Amino acid sequence: MSDKQNNEWAKRDIGALWKKEGKSQKFLSGYIKDETGVQTEVVIFANKYKQDNAKAPDYRIYLSVKSDDASKAPVKTEAKTTVAKQVAKPAAKVEVEDEDLL
Secondary structure, eight states, rough: OOHHHHHHHHHOOOEEEEEEOSSSSSEOOOOOOOOSSOEEEEEEEETTTTTTTSSSSSSEEEEOTTTTTTSOOHHHHHHHHSSOOOOOOOOOOOOOOOOHHH
């Protein structure tokens, strides 16, 4: 990939997720950056209550809280690197198999 292509992807980068395995289920954990570069930590779980409703979401996104004190406010952190002010645009719809995601 050329430097120009890498730069284009870097401009559109708004976060990252990692696969995790909890006590009772697999989930995704990571962060989403706003247009000022502030990171908000999130967790994503499969929707256990979806049933057969096509309008129900497959996954739910929640603000992350530290596991040692779940009563604290959601975690927000400053971006680790200087980020040029970006306007977040909706991502193109990506089709992913459940096994690929988790």
